[in-house]
Amino acid sequence: MKIRPASDHSLLVSFGDTIAPTVHRQVLRLVRRLPGVPGIRNLNPAYASVLVSFNPLETDAAELAARIGEAAAAADEESLSEPRLIEVPVEYGGDAGPDLEEVAKFHGIPPTEVVALHSSADYLVYFLGFSPGFPYLGGMPEAIATPRLARPRRQVPAGSVAIGGSQTGIYPVASPGGWRIIGRTPLELFNPNRNPPVLLGIGDRLRFVPL
Amino acid sequence: MIQVVAPGFQTTVQDLGRYGYGHLGVSASGAADAFSLRAANLLVGNPEGAAALEMTLVGGTFVFERDAVAALAGSDFGVDHPMWEPFEIRAGEALRCGATRSGARCYLAVRGGVDVPLVMGSASTHLMTALGGLAGRALRKGDVLPIGNAAVRPPAHTTIPPPAMQSALRVTAGPQAEFFGRDFYDVEWGVTEESNRMGLRLRGPALEAHSGRMLTEGVSLGAVQVPPDGQPIILFVEHQTTGGYPKIANVISADLHAVGQLRPRDRVRFDRVSIETALRFLREQEGWLRVLA
Numbered sequence: 001m002k003i004r005p006a007s008d009h010s011l012l013v014s015f016g017d018t019i020a021p022t023v024h025r026q027v028l029r030l031v032r033r034l035p036g037v038p039g040i041r042n043l044n045p046a047y048a049s050v051l052v053s054f055n056p057l058e059t060d061a062a063e064l065a066a067r068i069g070e071a072a073a074a075a076d077e078e079s080l081s082e083p084r085l086i087e088v089p090v091e092y093g094g095d096a097g098p099d100l101e102e103v104a105k106f107h108g109i110p111p112t113e114v115v116a117l118h119s120s121a122d123y124l125v126y127f128l129g130f131s132p133g134f135p136y137l138g139g140m141p142e143a144i145a146t147p148r149l150a151r152p153r154r155q156v157p158a159g160s161v162a163i164g165g166s167q168t169g170i171y172p173v174a175s176p177g178g179w180r181i182i183g184r185t186p187l188e189l190f191n192p193n194r195n196p197p198v199l200l201g202i203g204d205r206l207r208f209v210p211l
Numbered sequence: 212m213i214q215v216v217a218p219g220f221q222t223t224v225q226d227l228g229r230y231g232y233g234h235l236g237v238s239a240s241g242a243a244d245a246f247s248l249r250a251a252n253l254l255v256g257n258p259e260g261a262a263a264l265e266m267t268l269v270g271g272t273f274v275f276e277r278d279a280v281a282a283l284a285g286s287d288f289g290v291d292h293p294m295w296e297p298f299e300i301r302a303g304e305a306l307r308c309g310a311t312r313s314g315a316r317c318y319l320a321v322r323g324g325v326d327v328p329l330v331m332g333s334a335s336t337h338l339m340t341a342l343g344g345l346a347g348r349a350l351r352k353g354d355v356l357p358i359g360n361a362a363v364r365p366p367a368h369t370t371i372p373p374p375a376m377q378s379a380l381r382v383t384a385g386p387q388a389e390f391f392g393r394d395f396y397d398v399e400w401g402v403t404e405e406s407n408r409m410g411l412r413l414r415g416p417a418l419e420a421h422s423g424r425m426l427t428e429g430v431s432l433g434a435v436q437v438p439p440d441g442q443p444i445i446l447f448v449e450h451q452t453t454g455g456y457p458k459i460a461n462v463i464s465a466d467l468h469a470v471g472q473l474r475p476r477d478r479v480r481f482d483r484v485s486i487e488t489a490l491r492f493l494r495e496q497e498g499w500l501r502v503l504a
Binding site for chain 1: 230231232233234235236237239330331339340341342343383385386424425426427428429430431432433434451452453454458461462463464486489490493494497
């Protein structure tokens with residue numbers, strides 16, 4: 001583990017440069033521990049790192065780095081509880097998934113095969129990032145990896161399930177986006193008036209279930 | 212109550228931001244020029260982080276239902292009241308703000324604060340995700356904003372000097388600074404029209420990354436990221452919480468208010484300083500606000 005300043009108000013804690021469940025568990029353990037450390041304003045976990053933001057007028061970076069080091073050491077001893085399994089119902093194709101046909105054509109397989117592959121995998125929520133509640137998922141079969149759209153859409157409806165390169169994800173809120181939309185879930189992934197506001201959390205397991 | 216007679220170009224309710232939700236993908240938002248918002252609040256006797264109005268490039272016209280005490284801070288939007296000191300406004304009187312004569316943003320704080328429901332602990336509008344403020348959007352003609360009772364002390368008798376604008380934005384090295392050469396610091400960059408609260412896109416000679424592969428990672432407020440086209444982007448208050456582009460530098464905390472005052476077509480240079488120097492500038496700046504608190 002390496003801790004270095006990213007700015008005068010943040011530290012970047014990194015666990016190397018690979019995307020792997022073992023690295024993810026180090027990130028997850030640290031994220032579970034850090035809320036107990038005083039002076040932290042925001043945590044941004046990712047595949048193999050955690051960015052820790054603080055108020056530099058109240059918190060000394062060197063002291064915070066030492067506390068993070070202690071938290072990480074203590075976290076290493078901890079065993080993680082069994083992750084939640086969240087089932088995400090998806091209406092594949094049609095108006096809900098306007099790019100399903102294209103994705104199937106790109107791979108030379110029928111759309112039903114894309115759906116079967118996409119919904120048979122066991123996914124891991126590596127972290128939430130980019131926009132509110134957006135899950136970075138690992139585990140999509142390479143057989144349906146598809147390049148992003150040449151021209152991103154101005155508006156992707158909330159709940160859209162999409163493929164971008166070798167990643168798959170769900171758009172929690174309507175936003176512009178360049179991934180290929182293969183379906184839509186009726187689940188609400190982000191609602192600021194709910195507690196917690198997000199449906200998915202870092203470390204969850206996820207399965208897509210065709211409707 | 213404050214009645215919005217004309218909203219201006221883009222006026223939003225802001226406070227100091229929504230912290231503690233970065234791990235859910237929610238960036239803090241908050242005032243683009245937090246120094247001016249804090250100053251305006253302190254001048255009217257509010258806590259420094261009370262909700263106030265952030266006006267952008269062209270201000271609005273507001274009618275107050277009752278006598279009120281207000282203060283303006285930030286850029287000069289051509290108002291018939293002094294800036295950087297509290298003033299009284301009579302019931303029925305219209306406060307008219309015009310187009311900017313200096314930077315990008317002017318803050319209007321009202322004694323008692325603007326009273327909107329808190330969303331995830333903050334009144335701040337996050338325009339990109341339609342969160343907080345008044346229905347998650349910029350103000351429109353006909354909107355009515357209640358005034359709260361957030362005041363904690365009498366209005367200030369004093370004024371404060373606006374912060375001196377530096378000729379360059381001061382930055383510390385970013386997490387991937389070693390991917391790049393010195394060219395970033397050698398030239399003047401243009402602020403493009405595609406700049407907003409989410410980020411400021413700059414235009415200049417394309418920067419080349421000499422090395423590097425990186426994984427998507429968390430990004431800091433004020434980070435200067437360089438996408439493959441070599442045109443840097445300053446990630447601002449409504450930034451995406453994670454990103455995969457290398458970050459050459461990060462604007463220092465003491466100069467974030469100056470980023471909030473940059474307008475399209477402004478020119479900007481960058482100066483690299485150490486973190487120790489950055490913190491010294493920040494403590495000096497805090498000293499100016501202390502006289503009000």
